[in-house]
Amino acid sequence: MTAPTKIAVHSLADLKNTTDDHLPQYLHNLKFRQIHRSTDVRLALGYSAVVIAGVLFYFDWKFGWDATKVYTAPAVGVYFILNGLFTWWVWWVEAGLVYEGEGKGVGKLRLTTSTQKHIPVYNLVATFSLPGTTLPQTITLRAPFTRWFTSDGYFAPKPFQQWLASEIPVIGAADPTNVVEEIGRGSETERVLNASGNNAIDILEQLKKGASAGAPQATGAGVGGGSGRRRKA
Amino acid sequence: MLGVANMQPRQLATQILNFALVLSTAFMLWKGLSVASDSPSPIVVVLSGSMEPAFQRGDLLFLWNRWQDTQIGEVVVYNVKDRDIPIVHRVVRRFGGGKTPLRLLTKGDNNAADDTELYAPGQSHLTRKDDVVGSVAGFIPFVGYVTILLSEYPWLKQAMLGIMGLMVILQRE
Numbered sequence: 544m545t546a547p548t549k550i551a552v553h554s555l556a557d558l559k560n561t562t563d564d565h566l567p568q569y570l571h572n573l574k575f576r577q578i579h580r581s582t583d584v585r586l587a588l589g590y591s592a593v594v595i596a597g598v599l600f601y602f603d604w605k606f607g608w609d610a611t612k613v614y615t616a617p618a619v620g621v622y623f624i625l626n627g628l629f630t631w632w633v634w635w636v637e638a639g640l641v642y643e644g645e646g647k648g649v650g651k652l653r654l655t656t657s658t659q660k661h662i663p664v665y666n667l668v669a670t671f672s673l674p675g676t677t678l679p680q681t682i683t684l685r686a687p688f689t690r691w692f693t694s695d696g697y698f699a700p701k702p703f704q705q706w707l708a709s710e711i712p713v714i715g716a717a718d719p720t721n722v723v724e725e726i727g728r729g730s731e732t733e734r735v736l737n738a739s740g741n742n743a744i745d746i747l748e749q750l751k752k753g754a755s756a757g758a759p760q761a762t763g764a765g766v767g768g769g770s771g772r773r774r775k776a
Numbered sequence: 777m778l779g780v781a782n783m784q785p786r787q788l789a790t791q792i793l794n795f796a797l798v799l800s801t802a803f804m805l806w807k808g809l810s811v812a813s814d815s816p817s818p819i820v821v822v823l824s825g826s827m828e829p830a831f832q833r834g835d836l837l838f839l840w841n842r843w844q845d846t847q848i849g850e851v852v853v854y855n856v857k858d859r860d861i862p863i864v865h866r867v868v869r870r871f872g873g874g875k876t877p878l879r880l881l882t883k884g885d886n887n888a889a890d891d892t893e894l895y896a897p898g899q900s901h902l903t904r905k906d907d908v909v910g911s912v913a914g915f916i917p918f919v920g921y922v923t924i925l926l927s928e929y930p931w932l933k934q935a936m937l938g939i940m941g942l943m944v945i946l947q948r949e
Contacts, residue, residue: 579786583786585790589796589797590789590793596801596803600803607816608810608816609816615807615810619807619808622804626797626801629797
């Protein structure tokens with residue numbers, strides 16, 4: 544990772560883009576090989592449309608309307624067909640695709656992400672097939688961005704990687720050290736940080752239990768976040 | 777917000793493509809309108825007050841060039857040789873037509889005299905087929921005023937284009 548950049552935590556686009564950008568980096572470090580086919584098709588469609596417009600622009604500027612009139616209608620037609628295909632590709636075929644790749648000996652993986660307007664929750668759909676199988680499986684995940692962003696806007700890779708490795712078997716197989724059990728994933732730390740009148744007793748109870756058991760797993764995550772399930776209970 | 781410098785080649789290509797698509801789509805829409813109306817310049821902005829009160833400075837005019845048999849009373853846009861700016865004036869006389877080429881005489885509603893002074897030296901009429909860009913088919917008042925500002929202050933053009941380019945390259949909303 545390069546030097547962490549600070550983002551505006553209230554900008555959903557910043558949250559999503561920073562997180563999306565981290566996915567290929569992380570998987571690259573896990574020796575996944577990224578497949579760029581989908582991006583290449585998109586770029587090919589887009590650039591061929593742009594080239595047609597560029598050529599028409601040049602000939603129109605060089606020879607004028609009367610000379611280029613015959614070619615203008617077909618050029619406009621082809622341009623908008625390519626533009627339509629490009630739009631279709633982006634919205635219906637890629638549909639939020641941020642990563643497609645294959646890990647050595649762990650299987651194929653395809654990740655699409657999305658956010659809903661004004662809701663700071665990261666939606667991730669992972670389609671994967673384990674080695675030796677052809678039947679792809681799909682997992683749909685949701686997590687609040689607070690889980691891997693500090694309150695002052697820095698991305699914290701560790702909890703994010705733990706979340707991915709724990710939930711998606713293909714990533715878990717490639718990165719076993721980041722797989723954490725239910726009790727881990729920073730939830731314990733978070734409960735301490737969020738101490739209030741309502742849950743103080745619960746926290747003390749948990750700390751007591753944790754101290755007696757040694758509870759080593761929660762140390763990795765220094766950042767608050769995680770599901771609110773426990774607190775409600 | 778991300779710097780351009782630390783982008784992957786494909787990411788950079790995507791950002792440039794987004795910008796190019798904005799420009800090329802605008803250009804191709806314009807060309808599409810040209811094809812539909814059969815006019816090299818289907819939208820023009822009124823630059824002078826010579827057609828008041830019908831059209832004011834800054835009105836946006838939509839042209840149609842598929843009616844070749846222009847009648848008296850129609851407002852046409854025409855070009856004069858060796859002049860860059862098209863003129864929007866009303867047809868007051870027509871000559872020929874049918875087998876001989878149609879020729880027109882025009883006049884601005886707000887002008888005292890007809891346009892013979894505005895035509896090229898030695899020219900006394902417009903040739904419908906060669907000189908006229910199209911007849912006015914519809915208009916939107918005032919929205920073209922931006923282009924008057926842009927042509928009167930040319931540096932605004934560069935500034936606008938620059939800002940647009942930067943926005944598209946830097947933004948990823």
